[in-house]
Amino acid sequence: MSIQQHFEQLSDLCHDLQVWDKRFNNNEISNILRLKEALEVDIERFEQEQQTLNIAIMGQVKAGKSSFLNALLFDGKPVLPTAATPKTANLTRISYGEIPALEIEYYSKEEWDEIEKLAQEKDESEAVKVAQELVEMVSTAQINVQEVLEQQTKRIESSFIDDLVNTLNQYTGNNGQYTALVKMTRLYLPNDELKGFDIIDTPGMNDPVISRTQKTKEEMARCDVVFFLSRASQFLDQSDIHLLTDQLPQGGVERLYLIAGQYDSAILDDGFNRESLSECETNLQNRLNKRAVKELGDLADKKRKAGHEHLADLLENLVKPIVSSTFAHGFATWDVSKWDATMQHVHTELKEMAENDWDEYQFTQQDWQRIANFDALRDKYQIARVEKNQILESKKQSLLPKAQEKLDEAISYLKEAVESRITGLNTQDISKLTELEKQLEQRIHGISSKLEQHIGTELTAIRKAINDISVDLQKSIQQYTQLTTHTGLETHEEAYEVSTSKWYNPFSWGSSETRYRTYTTNYEYLSASDAVEQIAQYARNCKVDIQYHFNDLIRPNQLKLNLRRALVNELNTAQADFDATQFKNVLDAVIRQLNLPELNLEIGDPSRKISQNFSGQIKSSSDMQKLKQALNQSLQEVFKLLNDQFKASAKQIEFNLTDTQNLLAQKLTQGLENELSQIKRDFAEKQKSIQEYEALKALISDEALTKKIA
Template sequence: MNINLNDLQNKVTDLCVLFSEQASGFTETESLLDLKQELADKTARFSAEEQCLSIGIMGQVKAGKSTFLNALLFNGEPVLPEAATPKTANLTRITYGEEPRLEVEYYSLEEWQALEKAAAQPGDSAQAKVARELIALAQQNQLNVAQKLQYGNVEPLSAASNEELLTLLNQYVGENGRYTALVKMTHLYLPREELRGYEVVDTPGMNDPIQSRTQKTRDYMAECDVVFFLSRASQFLDQSDMNLLSEQLPGKGVKRMVLVAGQLDATILDDGDNRASLAETEENILTRLGRGAENKIQDLVNQREQRGQTEIAAMLSEMKKPVFASTFAHGFACLPHEKWNQAMHHSHSELTEMAEDKWNNYQFTQQDWLRIGNFATLQKAYEQARADRQPLLDAQRNSIASHTQEQWQHRLQLLKEAVESRHHKLKTGDINSLQQQTQCEQRIGNFDMLLKQHIRQNIQRINQATSELMASLEQQAADYQQVHTQTGTKSIQRSRTVSTSRWYNPFSWGSSETIWYTDYESYQFASSADAAEQVRKYAQRCKQDIEHKFNQLINPSTLKHELKASLINVLDTKSEHFDPQGFRTILDHSIEKLKLPTLELETGNMADMISSRFQGEVKGNDINALRSTLADTLRQVFQRLGQSVRQGENRLCDALKTVSATLASSLTQDLRNELDKLKHDFSQHQQQLEHYSQLLVLIEKNQQL
């Protein structure tokens, strides 16, 4: 059953107005009215976030991600700008906005210092090269980096139109933009109806010199409903792609992964010279690249399974059958000629000329372009993600509705009991017997001692359980100390001298020349990003386990039940002047208002201890240093949490002592307030009896929302 949350919210609002008018004399009405705002908050969150379908795009720079997105979402219009070079590529979020605007997130000073450290490293690794280019770009634009970064990380920027926004964007992400070097992430808001209900996450395609940016990419990818991984068919799943898959994929969270062999038109152009027809060319490409993809992806699956990362291994398995596609071919089939850009015109010209020269004057058809473009398959994957999302949305919507119904009935029941109690006293009692109820106040003071006893017992349970839990978590740290190595390849320019002597040419005897060629060398490396993620996982595991145990021991419902039972026991419930129903109602409602503490821990970003020392690929002896740093960091995480737990114990004790000091006086005051209200009701005896009878009918009538 699908619930309309707006209809539910309107009904709750109307009922709250009704009960605020008819039951204004009861404190229980306030709790009922609070439900309106609680539902409004949940509905707003659900509408703004949960219903947003998140689309992630991964791939190297120049893999055609922006063109792909423009074709998939905007009918080929150039809405999204293209990344210029690896050094300018950053994480970009694109969402709907009422007006065009941009939010720019800069590096922190600490992150910039880490970048400077990476730039100072010897060698020509991708990380060091990009870091040097960014620093050179900042110097070229004469930026005072410290001054620019010290005022906060996020800067909002507005524009009068989409065109003005994209022009402004070039200053922050353009290849030579004034502030490009300092930008870590951008959030683009566009007033495009196609973006309503969607979030597009375009990831940087590079070995990032800033560890925090790699982690931010992982965090966003974990929230995506569907991720398209783009790899150029001409260099399908090369080593850079495989490294990117290893580095940026999150440990969990991605619902659907689609491997796209893009720019198929360029590969057809390369391969077609050696084939007799378009059909033979396509068959050769699809067979060759498909077999290679299956083998390479299976290697990744095996690596993840060996690490115990079964979720990501299962998700990677879905990528064994790539989708071959071409945004240009899709444009040839679907866009009018005047909307083709220069690159499309050039590609179309070369393809048609080759077909005429090599394939016996073959003419491409509309069906050929649609098949090569293959956007119907991509659209199907996209729509399937939406379909998969819908049951989850329905479940979340129904959960909000059922929780609201439960809370409504619970709070309405409290109001009903209060009304029944007051109606009963008006109908059967008199003002003198009500005065006798104040004798209960004399015995409430005895409750303090019992309350303190309960607090001591709870603290003892906390101390014992925490000691056992911390011992267990300390042992579990060993599970997070694993640093797995991977195999990478690097290209090396080598040369050799060859003789150019010819027997028939005496003048050439003894001559030679140098020939340069590219060789490839394998090496072992560990990922600093993986080590940092191990720290985050361990910290999160410890945090969740400790908070769960604490909040289980200080369970508000259980503690409130114990308090009620203890207080009833110390009162003279056999007295002829004691009204058990009336007193229990006041007692229930007084204890219900208590704000009992929960434990929340902050671990900080301990992974910075990894990223401050290691960036990107870690090789040679540095791998052992990474392992040592990881083990030391995990120990410090455990020690910091231990300190937080002790501080949390003190806060819990102080909070519970406050409950002990104030509950008795609060309950006494509630009894006095109730007596004052009843005295007022006796002055309008018959009128109030009728009002309470009508109110009970109203409550019974509105049990169901």
């Protein structure tokens, strides 16, 4: 049975019970009706969020993510503009939509003010450069910044995809008119392959704009399948490892694939040292595999020690990366007219190297297809879709037993109430019930006093725990003040001469040409986004710790259970001439409905001070010290905010529990009065009422529910 079938049959039951709702004053019917409403919300939320398979493409700026997606999803059509620099590295989510549409999310005014402030700085950091470039882009575009930002979001629809693609370039392209002001875009396309699937093109964590970095982290936390692109020529460098460490979600990712992209560039770098294409590919594969085993093995070990077993398992399985070349895919499958200038240049260089260094070798169609390796990528892409469907179905099924358990509990309460009504109508008369009610009301004060003692015990424990929890929070700050020092790489280019002499061509003897190669140097830095994440993590952990300890003290369900047990004990030890069975269920229902308070904390934006004053990589020793001081100050502010809020909330909860103590007798009395009023109405038409309750009893009997719900 599916959850949808259960919901439909529960709906039928609720329809039948609807007419009974007003005859039960203690929510016996309405509780079941609310189950249907809650389940409907769960199913709708599941369909909207969980039914969508989120596939993310991760990698540094210039790793070739947009080109990869254009080739994989759009047959090479440049739907997604490529980001030439970090300044245009905006996140794009691609979804299915019947009408081609583009949704744009701009920076908030506060975020843009921070970017403008950063652009005024005098240092040479990457963050300052990007901020200056963004401000310059806006100035060149001659647009009204405040007017654009006031929109917050914007939706553009078009009947033609080509028109929409041209529009997209204005918001995400390297020279787009509005690109500098855009934090995220969402593209809706009438592509059947996108039904139920979202594709996320991420900007990479070497994005120096913190607000975009945080947006990327939020989006990545929702992803189920991740394709991680690393340039084969600089495979799994420190920036890649940093990206995997910080951006890859700790949970939720079910499939992770490692791609050594731009494989053609690695062949160009390595090929002149090899005797053949085959030797070059063998050497590259061995080198890439060894690099993956070492770097990802070390990272997996760190994740496992941190308690992230699932993520560690995923990383350890990435020992053999998938080599791939979007350009080679284009060489093999696209008409030459679709090649852009960069593709044409790379194609020429590869052909010349094969002719010069591999004894006049000519690339074949099979060579291009093998280097492209797109069949392997498509296989992983399709397998991920199929396997995710299985996971989604499993998650759907988990809703059913939970829904059934809640329904069984609600039905049992209703059965008790119905049986009590039938027994009362068959064995009592209204005068006896009225007398019993008066006796019970006289005993209410004694009963409520016993129950109030349990609440008093809880209050004492709460008052004692408040200071203990505050001390623990203060002590935990220290572990969040440490920032990891990262090692960055700077790429440099140098020229070198290569002989172009051919033995068969005397005119070429002694000739040479200039070629270029790159090398890297290391530098150390602290990451501003690390500090932001430290603060956010401390705030989240504080909130979780407070609520865990506090709710462990309150334990609303346990408190209600203790109150109900005390009630039963008090009624059972009453005098022999006092039989309160008729009203025991009523009093029990009152206790179940007690609205006991819970603690709720609001964190706000605790990292704002860091994001306002620091961005990107912090390299100088003085700036590093300032960042550490700002981090410590922000952590102290978070502690004060949560601790003050916690104490204020705890005090309010004490007041609420005290009110519950004071009003308990009144609530019990009101419950008795409501029940007796309904019984009096039933006695007015006794035989008819008995028949109706018998019919209701049959409706919710185990046999009837087996047919209706199971």
